[in-house]
Amino acid sequence: MCTLIIGLDVxxxxxxALxxxxxxxxxxxxxxxxxxxDAPPVVGGRDLRSGGTWLAxxxxxxxxxxxxRRPRADDAPPAGAPRSRGLLALAVAAAPPVADAAADAALRALGAHPHAPCTVVWASPDGGWALAHEPPAAPVLRPLAPGWHVVTHADLDDRAEPRTAMLLDDLAGWAPRTPDALEAGLWARLRLHGDGAARPPVCIHDGPMPTVSASVVWLARGGARYLHVQGRPCEGAPADHSHLLADEPPAPDGGAHGGSR
Structure with missing residues (x-):
């Protein structure tokens, strides 16, 4: 996945919202x-080559x-064949759904297997975090503050990355009052085609890595929505997959490395 917008308490x-x-x-x-x-219940698209997912x-x-993450010129190659990053997402989603437990699962998986550079984001109605993995450096965990966040190929909210900076500026001050307004505004942003270097495309049509699917998710203590387009978001209508999201009893309270409330 190459563009992620996160809205906490918006x-x-x-x-x-994601x-x-x-x-x-x-x-x-x-x-x-x-x-x-099945147990625990985890839903998402599947990478049929490696069995993992990009959004769980x-x-x-x-x-x-x-x-x-975009490789740096001085990045060392992983020691051994890297494990699919999509399997890392599955491992984190299978952990107890509290922030500390999910972060521990991510750190254990990164310690147990070599992985290419990536950012892992965990988000819930109670908070969240972003974990930057750039071996051989130790992973860096950052809590998500309430408000809007953007991640692409670089750090969370990295304004040196043009797409991140554009979306953060566009989202600043936007406060949708309903889930319907939220979803409409998020789909509009996922469909942006850009108009130059200062406003790069979010929906990509050219090059070796075009946009192949899109999703909008909303999780709240009283409900949930999961919408998905298989293909570019500018070309297809979202399908509602909310029925896949099963109820699960609340987990015991857990910390969030500063990211839960």
Whole structure:
């Protein structure tokens, strides 16, 4: 996945929204939203090459997204064959749906297997975090503050990345009052085609990694929505997959490394 928008508490306290475009080699096979794990219940699209996912929903409790990071010139290659980053997303989604447990699962998986550079985002109505993995450096965990956040190929809210800076400026001050208004505004942003270097495209048509699917998710203490377009978001209508999100009893309270409330 290459563009992720996160909105924490923007519609109401105790809610989180995610909007994501997946940019990928069109020849890499994948399947749309389905039940990925039965117990615990995890839903998302599946990478049919490696078996992982780019966006995993833990019932109605939390979402996990994985974004490939742009390699740096001085990055060392992983020690050994790297494990699919999509399997990392599944491992985090299978952990208990509280922030500390999810972060521990991510750190354990990164310690147990080599992974190429990536950012892992965990978000729930109670808070969230973003974890930057750039080996051989130690992973860096940052809590999500209430408000809007954007991640692409670089750090969370990195204004040196043009697409991130453009979207952060566009989202500043936007406070949709209803989930319907939220979804409409997020789809509009996922469909942006840009008009030059200062406003790069969010929906990508050219190059080896065009946009191949898009999703909008809203999780709140009183409900959940999961919408998905298999293909570019500017060309298809979202399908509602909310029925896949099962109820799950609340987990015991857990910390969030500063990211839960």
């Amino acid at each position: 519609v109401e306290p105790g809610s989180v 909007a994501a475009n997946r940019d990928e080699d069109p020849a890499r096979p994948s399947a749309g939203p389905a039940l990925l794990l 929903l833990r019932a109605r409790r939390a979402a996990v997204a994985i974004l490939n």
